[in-house]
Amino acid sequence: MDTWLYLRLEAFPALLRGFLVSIQLIVPSAVSGLVIGILVGVLRVYGKSVIKALADSYVVLFRGIPLVIQLFIWYFGLPYFKIYLSPFTASVLGFSLCSGAYHSEYIRGALLSIKRGQTLAAESLGFNTVQMITSVILPQAIRRALPGCGNEIIYLIKYSSLAYMITCIELTGEGKILASLSFRFTEIFLVIGVCYLVMTSLASFILARLEGFLSIPGFEQQRT
Amino acid sequence: MTAPILQIKDITKSYGKKEVLKGVSLDVNRGDLKILIGPSGAGKSTFLQCINFLVRPDKGQIWLNGKEVRCEHRRNLYAYRQKIGMIFQDFNLFDHLTALENVRIGMVKVKGIPKEEAGQRAELELERVGLKDHMHKYPAQLSGGQKQRVSIARALAMDPEVMLLDEPTSALDPELIGEVHAVIRDLGSNGMTMIMATHQIAFASLLASEIVFMEDGKIVETGTPDKIFNDAEHSRTREFCSKITDLYGER
Numbered sequence: 001m002d003t004w005l006y007l008r009l010e011a012f013p014a015l016l017r018g019f020l021v022s023i024q025l026i027v028p029s030a031v032s033g034l035v036i037g038i039l040v041g042v043l044r045v046y047g048k049s050v051i052k053a054l055a056d057s058y059v060v061l062f063r064g065i066p067l068v069i070q071l072f073i074w075y076f077g078l079p080y081f082k083i084y085l086s087p088f089t090a091s092v093l094g095f096s097l098c099s100g101a102y103h104s105e106y107i108r109g110a111l112l113s114i115k116r117g118q119t120l121a122a123e124s125l126g127f128n129t130v131q132m133i134t135s136v137i138l139p140q141a142i143r144r145a146l147p148g149c150g151n152e153i154i155y156l157i158k159y160s161s162l163a164y165m166i167t168c169i170e171l172t173g174e175g176k177i178l179a180s181l182s183f184r185f186t187e188i189f190l191v192i193g194v195c196y197l198v199m200t201s202l203a204s205f206i207l208a209r210l211e212g213f214l215s216i217p218g219f220e221q222q223r224t
Numbered sequence: 225m226t227a228p229i230l231q232i233k234d235i236t237k238s239y240g241k242k243e244v245l246k247g248v249s250l251d252v253n254r255g256d257l258k259i260l261i262g263p264s265g266a267g268k269s270t271f272l273q274c275i276n277f278l279v280r281p282d283k284g285q286i287w288l289n290g291k292e293v294r295c296e297h298r299r300n301l302y303a304y305r306q307k308i309g310m311i312f313q314d315f316n317l318f319d320h321l322t323a324l325e326n327v328r329i330g331m332v333k334v335k336g337i338p339k340e341e342a343g344q345r346a347e348l349e350l351e352r353v354g355l356k357d358h359m360h361k362y363p364a365q366l367s368g369g370q371k372q373r374v375s376i377a378r379a380l381a382m383d384p385e386v387m388l389l390d391e392p393t394s395a396l397d398p399e400l401i402g403e404v405h406a407v408i409r410d411l412g413s414n415g416m417t418m419i420m421a422t423h424q425i426a427f428a429s430l431l432a433s434e435i436v437f438m439e440d441g442k443i444v445e446t447g448t449p450d451k452i453f454n455d456a457e458h459s460r461t462r463e464f465c466s467k468i469t470d471l472y473g474e475r
Contacts, residue, residue, distance in 0.1 A: 117315075
């Protein structure tokens, strides 16, 4: 069977299946990672001592331990405590928590860059702390953090390939199976590489559009 | 004689070992325009920020309409701050909101006024400061004078009983000062109670009901503009006034 025929008849259907699983892993992980990141970022800047310490240690833990190890713990470790997660759930959980730790760092940096005057003005109008954070500080900080958070989402797309390590067979997993059956490593992994490139390019495009959509005078991203 | 609208008694504030305010007291009657003058570092700004607890005083008491302000209860504090408008030297408009949204947000978020009603009120306030045509612009698209007028409209929209103005024209180009002064003059003639720190002596002497000279964390002398500028009791007051008159022109 020539290469093209093999790819078309055997590889592509399997890879497409894997591609869809990858998308199903990435989208919820990206969304919940961002939500966790914003929440933790805010707590790290505005939280009281105990909460701040908890949020800080979350980041130390989830940014400091290799993601594969984290996935192994969720999937192989939790059953020890009689908690059984499906490979898919364990992957999304692992990705979200890891991604959230990184996002929180971008959000924290952006929060710290907001001028003190903005909080003074909000306080002088009688805003309470939550109102001030949600309607004055975060809308500005998120605009500033967007390029960094976008970077993290691109990373997430790529490290989603680790899911196959805990038997969640996504794009890379399907590729691995195909390749070990057919020994056509080069072709398969070239195709997979292109698939990831398409996903990351699409994500970059969407993020750029989002930046444009959220852009307001005084908050433009510097473009050269 | 009616009771003062705002009574401030014996405010002290230290940063580390440095005593910034060494017991400042001030009674403000309804409709007063008190002007704080004094060299930089005198504590004018800190004093103003202590009045609405943006800076927590170490000691001291404040009464609004005869009722003591208990700032340790958050809800009281937020309610009190709504009644005290604050204008900052560097405007502090919310950078991500248009002029209209800047004026509206306090009414919507803090007072719970429906968005539409608040929007109409915001338009009205912007019209009052002469910025109706610019209401959809962002702070980055406005001049300094326009920004300061938006910030005045934003404070007015909360229906404050007292306004604190912290060197409202110090960050402005000279040709933009006039438009902000005009707005403040309007406020005064409508009976707004104000405490303003400024170096604009000419403006101060024209409008002030009382001049308060501060130095080194204390009030040195208070009096009518005429008394402070022409016949001050303390030599430090005279010295400062002559210096600042040289700088900012004849009165």
